[in-house]
Amino acid sequence: MRPAARIAVRIVFVSFVSFVSFVRCAEAQALTQRGFVEGAGWFFPQAALNDPTRVVGDFLAREDLFFKPAPWIQFAAGFDLRANSHDQVDDLWRLDLDDRGVKRPRASLRRLNATLSHGPLTIDVGKQFIRWGKADIINPTDRFAPRDYINVVVPEFLAVTGVRAVALHGAETFEAVWVPRFTPSRVPLLDQRWTVLPPEAAGVPIVDAGSVFPTGAQTGLRWGHAGSGYEYSLSFFNGFNNLPNVGQVGQVGQAGQIDLLRTYPAIRTYGADVAVPTPWFTIKAEAAYFTSPTADADLSQSGAAAADEYVLYVVQVERQTGEWVVVAGYAGDVTTKRRAAFGFAPDRGLARSIVARASYTIDPVRTIAFETAIHQNGNGALAKVEYSQASGPHWRATFSGVGIAGQDDDFLGQYHRNSYLSAALRYSF
């Protein structure tokens, strides 16, 4: 086991042992929880070229526990239990700790962290969620937030294992993050509809040759200022892209198969985000410059994954009025140096798009939401409508319809066979 992995495992283990020992002597009022059980079904009217399955069922049970034995310390633990009718969940019955599997784990430790606070200083240690950025459409600065893209349209955030320290000084916030073990985003399964293969690859067996995970630690710094009515922050990230480059291993095999390998390029990002309210709406902007710490010459010698250099940015306006919450904006990118041949990059895939969301609260138990993303060249578009209704204090039903249209060579358009209807029933406790 590599040193970074050993450190990460130790962090998780120490957090776990501490958590269990504290819980055992817990007073009832110091322990809180929240959780839910959800069953969901998807219906895809069209079969995909590589996936004829049109009905998918999914089950998720989630439990989060919080234990605060003293005012200065809190432990948090989260567990997931999953099942799926379309082989999106690993068959193995083991508690997954690192979220590195191709499929979703059947049982996983979603989070396990200790939060220590003393005066203006807060330190989180363990497997935790770290979110950066202010925009709602995409977050170019959100570098410690890998996602599960088994369903590209509704990704879920994954936690990372590390240490985060935050210091407050008046209106200023200083944040430092160290993540010794890399957590990748989970990409769509190769044999399922959210991986779209070119027509010429039809009939060619595609084999998952696995992933090469980077071994170094990731670090980040962020300074935030919360002014009178406005906020901004500057951030720096040195680590790896949690979205992979995807490359073919060797030549097409004797059996005519293609072996695909995922690699994760080293990147540095310099980011900024700002939120400025005006009398009419709040303007939010977020941008990051992605560069590679590895020189071109070194890349060719070492065989390390190459990364493009580019600026990813988003500008949005936001307004709540009456029962409406409306967010609309533009996401764009400017590539300054192209290096990587092919990769899975939904953040860049959504760039050069107009994105809008609107939700309406019908009454305290019913909401309806609309969402759309349209590429400026018109080659891809997505529209989503979602109706949600609660019943009593525990139950909520959600119905969604997603329409996707466009060209095969467009990030959104390639999923034009994946329009769907879905229904989910959740019991929260």
Place this chain on the structure above:
Amino acid sequence: MSKGQVGQVGRVGRARLWGQVGLLALALFACLPLGLRAADNARQIVDEAQKRTDARSQRYEGLLQVFDAKGKISDKRWTMERLGAHGQSKAVLRFTVPAEVKGVALLIVNHPDRASDQWMWTPAIERDRRIALQDRSTRFFGTDFSFEDLEERDVNQYEYVLSGDETIDGAPCWKIASTPRESKSSQYTRSIVWIRKDNYAFARIENYVKDQVARRLDYSNIQNVQGIWTAKQLEMTDVRRGSRTRLTLDKLEYNVPLKDEDFTLQAIRRQ
């Protein structure tokens, strides 16, 4: 006339003189513009009402019951902690029920000279969001309270005029019109406040948008808690929607030991 008699006449004269001065002062006071006096009185009343609720901190568990025109719809529960005095206090509201909103928290930082700063923490997406000033008129989490209604009203942020006396729920009250000062950004054009004469507790607030009542807040079940007369039930009616939200305060305590660092963005992320 003897010396003694002269002295007696002198004392009587001085007494008459002071009496005339007193009458003159009373007459002068009576001649002051009625509005000015009423304003002074109104401000003093509100100031006194505020002073009587001064506490270093406060904590309670609240039950929120939202009713629409047809009846009860949903229940929510939150815990509220406040540190500091009027105008300079900080407060954290954290939902505990229903389960799907458990952990959602609102941090309010009140300022004496301007509108409060507010941030909402949503654990499901692990994000905090600043509530912009122009969004404060929207309903708070499906209740009939707007974000602005959750701010603490500070006496210095409004101008007051005494409008008369009225009885609310059998208790004689002062009826006071208040208008937000220029520095106080508000969705409401003006408010009418009823303050009970017996204990200076708020009995009702009607908030107007232009000339129409937008929201009405009724205070009831007023009890003396640690020397502070406190309404343990508040009912906000959204007059335009015909819906109302009842907030019942439970386990109310004043002057509980709270720390400044529990009222930060970092702190509301903790459960």
